[in-house]
Amino acid sequence: MLGKGGSDGYIMDSETTQRCGTCVFWGGPRRVGQDGKTITVMGLGWCNNPQSPNYQKMTSPDHGPMSHWRKWPAIS
Secondary structure (H helix, E strand, O other), X not given: OEOOOOOOOEEEEOOOOOOHHHEOOEEOOEEEOOOOOEEEEOOOEXXXXXXXXXXXXXXXXXXXXXXXOOEOHHHO
């Protein structure tokens, strides 16, 4: 799920489900890798899902599993 960290951030597999870093409602700094198979995450992010118990809270990209998770369209 999460790979190497470092100055470039955390590397997540883009097929990871039910984790904040791959959720459409997560408001953290992230970018999809050129191959589309990875996501580089640069820190914590806000939960913007009003149905989540973490709504308006800061979460890590690997937080979960979350039952209210929805796939981030950038990795579809």
